[in-house]
Amino acid sequence: MNARNKSELLYQRANMVIPTGIYGHVAPGAGLPQDFPLYSHSGNGCRFTDVDGKQWIDFMCGFGAVLHGYRNPEVEEAVKLQQQFGSVFNQPTGLMVELAEKLVAQIDFANWAVFAKNGSDLTTWAIRVAREQTGREYVIKAKGAYHGVDAWCDPGMGGRISSDRSHVLEFDWNDFDQLDSHFKNYDGQIAAIILTPYHHPSFGPSLLPQENFWNRVEMLCKESGTALILDDVRCGWRIDDYGSHKYFGFTPDMAIYSKALGNGYAISSCVGVDEYRGGACEVFLTGSCWNDAIAMAAALACLRISEKEKVASSVMKKGKEFCEQFEALAEKFGVSLKMTGVPSMPYPWIEGDENLFQIQKLCKVATKYGLYFHPHHNWFISDAMKEKDVLETLTLSERVFEDYLSES
Amino acid sequence: MIVEHQLPIRAAASAIYSCAQSILAAPDAKRLRPKFLSDGKVQLGNLLIFSEKQYHRLIVKGLGIPKLRSLFLSPVQSIRLILSLAKVGQLYKSKDVKVTAPIQLKASLEAICTYLNLHSYSSEIFKPEQGFKILIGISNTETNFLINYEKQSGWKVYIAENQQLESASLLFKNIKIAQDAALGRLNSWISLTNGNVIVAGRIPLIDKFGYVARLVQKEVPMPR
Numbered sequence: 001m002n003a004r005n006k007s008e009l010l011y012q013r014a015n016m017v018i019p020t021g022i023y024g025h026v027a028p029g030a031g032l033p034q035d036f037p038l039y040s041h042s043g044n045g046c047r048f049t050d051v052d053g054k055q056w057i058d059f060m061c062g063f064g065a066v067l068h069g070y071r072n073p074e075v076e077e078a079v080k081l082q083q084q085f086g087s088v089f090n091q092p093t094g095l096m097v098e099l100a101e102k103l104v105a106q107i108d109f110a111n112w113a114v115f116a117k118n119g120s121d122l123t124t125w126a127i128r129v130a131r132e133q134t135g136r137e138y139v140i141k142a143k144g145a146y147h148g149v150d151a152w153c154d155p156g157m158g159g160r161i162s163s164d165r166s167h168v169l170e171f172d173w174n175d176f177d178q179l180d181s182h183f184k185n186y187d188g189q190i191a192a193i194i195l196t197p198y199h200h201p202s203f204g205p206s207l208l209p210q211e212n213f214w215n216r217v218e219m220l221c222k223e224s225g226t227a228l229i230l231d232d233v234r235c236g237w238r239i240d241d242y243g244s245h246k247y248f249g250f251t252p253d254m255a256i257y258s259k260a261l262g263n264g265y266a267i268s269s270c271v272g273v274d275e276y277r278g279g280a281c282e283v284f285l286t287g288s289c290w291n292d293a294i295a296m297a298a299a300l301a302c303l304r305i306s307e308k309e310k311v312a313s314s315v316m317k318k319g320k321e322f323c324e325q326f327e328a329l330a331e332k333f334g335v336s337l338k339m340t341g342v343p344s345m346p347y348p349w350i351e352g353d354e355n356l357f358q359i360q361k362l363c364k365v366a367t368k369y370g371l372y373f374h375p376h377h378n379w380f381i382s383d384a385m386k387e388k389d390v391l392e393t394l395t396l397s398e399r400v401f402e403d404y405l406s407e408s
Numbered sequence: 409m410i411v412e413h414q415l416p417i418r419a420a421a422s423a424i425y426s427c428a429q430s431i432l433a434a435p436d437a438k439r440l441r442p443k444f445l446s447d448g449k450v451q452l453g454n455l456l457i458f459s460e461k462q463y464h465r466l467i468v469k470g471l472g473i474p475k476l477r478s479l480f481l482s483p484v485q486s487i488r489l490i491l492s493l494a495k496v497g498q499l500y501k502s503k504d505v506k507v508t509a510p511i512q513l514k515a516s517l518e519a520i521c522t523y524l525n526l527h528s529y530s531s532e533i534f535k536p537e538q539g540f541k542i543l544i545g546i547s548n549t550e551t552n553f554l555i556n557y558e559k560q561s562g563w564k565v566y567i568a569e570n571q572q573l574e575s576a577s578l579l580f581k582n583i584k585i586a587q588d589a590a591l592g593r594l595n596s597w598i599s600l601t602n603g604n605v606i607v608a609g610r611i612p613l614i615d616k617f618g619y620v621a622r623l624v625q626k627e628v629p630m631p632r
Contacts, residue, residue, distance in 0.1 A: 011601060020597045021601075028597070029597065029600045029611070029614075029615070030611070034600075034602075034603050034606070155612075157533055157615075157616065157619045203610070355576065356608075357609050360608055376611060
């Protein structure tokens with residue numbers, strides 16, 4: 001076990017004043033409760049330091065929120081500039097208009113944009129917009145997909161009532177026939193289908209769309225007057241600098257972004273086509289800090305960086321190189337490991353390890369070497385990662401595999 | 409038809425029966441097998457009948473008054489039954505943790521299985537988990553239980569024989585921690601981080617199990 005005295009002391013204090021101590025996706029039980037640090041202190045580039053002073057090479061990037069590296073100078077400069085003027089006022093600032101214009105210009109199908117703080121705020125809002133615009137009630141999602149914390153989709157169990165999901169239908173990712181049967185069984189009743197660009201559930205391998213999947217989904221939605229909503233919260237700006245739909249070759253009606261949009265400054269956006277502008281005008285949307293000018297300044301800087309430096313291509317390339325070498329290393333040690341999903345967001349999957357015992361052991365060993373590998377969630381390649389960081393990771397990973405095998 | 413408000417008593421009764429099977433001779437244990445009557449009363453050994461309220465009192469305070477008619481129908485058998493109940497009650501007062509903790513742990517798992525089978529929300533969230541198995545054990549001991557679903561019998565507790573079969577495992581650091589868990593004294597979140605409980609495998613399954621276990625902890629009466 002790693003030395004994490006300060007983490008544990010903080011956690012003891014937390015349990016007195018915070019239900020469960022640490023909740024949500026960063027809850028200890030969701031990762032490696034005795035091996036991951038419980039609290040972070042600071043970050044720089046592709047590394048972070050926990051409160052006990054241990055430095056980690058980070059393959060989670062704040063669960064995808066930090067694309068350009070911790071404390072990216074250009075983002076921090078934009079933030080510092082805006083801090084001189086303030087963050088939240090009684091009205092939005094001009095930055096809101098600038099950011100909306102930038103997104104509308106950058107995302108080919110977008111005619112309008114709105115802003116909030118979390119992806120969850122706007123995935124829920126988007127389905128309500130679809131319901132308002134279509135006059136229909138049902139929503140379809142992929143089984144196991146994560147779209148946020150609201151009652152219609154959260155992965156938890158508490159506080160649910162039977163009506164929360166009575167108008168939510170699910171299908172198995174890539175099973176177009178199952179999806180089609182929902183459209184037939186609920187003909188004229190489906191307001192929206194909300195999907196991630198590819199299937200990236202937790203606790204399971206990532207699945208890319210089969211050939212023609214997206215074209216068929218898009219056609220189905222157009223024919224039935226159903227809104228196609230792309231949840232690009234996790235993938236946004238990591239696969240394509242102009243929206244993940246470009247990479248997979250389809251056009252949604254609405255798309256939601258967050259995480260990498262702000263590089264750690266909390267902001268989310270939903271963009272959409274004119275057909276849904278009416279619905280967007282009618283569905284109430286607000287939050288006390290949603291017009292936060294500092295987060296918007298950060299977002300504008302992030303968009304500039306992504307476009308200028310072609311960051312999506314960069315992390316896809318870095319990810320490809322890393323994944324190929326990591327897989328080769330695994331093979332060298334006789335471990336049948338594949339990096340599933342897209343290279344910038346790989347999910348390591350060991351053959352036959354459906355119950356996750358082996359990946360948990362591997363990631364547990366990795367913590368001894370300061371490698372933050374998550375056993376239950378796709379990883380994220382930081383654009384701040386340099387060749388030397390990848391080399392260091394692979395060198396340490398060799399020892400990880402050695403230890404993993406000797407402990408098995 | 410089972411009414412949900414009767415579930416806590418049913419779960420408690422299955423826990424008590426589990427204890428009885430562990431510590432009493434088979435004929436005496438069999439007498440503590442509960443029968444749930446249509447009006448919500450609990451009958452033990454085809455003899456003593458308790459109202460829900462009195463059965464609850466029996467569990468929590470160790471003293472519950474059966475329907476007098478049932479008591480006088482067969483006084484000798486009734487007294488034997490009451491003495492058997494007293495022995496089960498003593499289990500929860502005993503300081504011999506090494507002996508009592510595994511029995512109490514199994515009893516609490518039986519109560520949880522009652523909920524997995526009969527509590528509508530618990531059985532709904534566990535439906536996709538049929539086919540997966542949870543190993544619950546105490547580290548460095550031979551105490552290992554498997555919670556498994558069979559079509560004929562539903563979710564049940566088994567003594568684990570082959571530890572390779574589980575889909576997820578939950579191990580208590582030692583006997584004292586296991587007893588704390590069985591008696592509803594363990595904070596599930598803290599115990600994960602401080603190593604008092606070690607989980608591995610299908611974490612969503614463990615999550616669901618934890619949710620139902622905490623529900624049982626909240627609702628099911630326990631001996632005090």
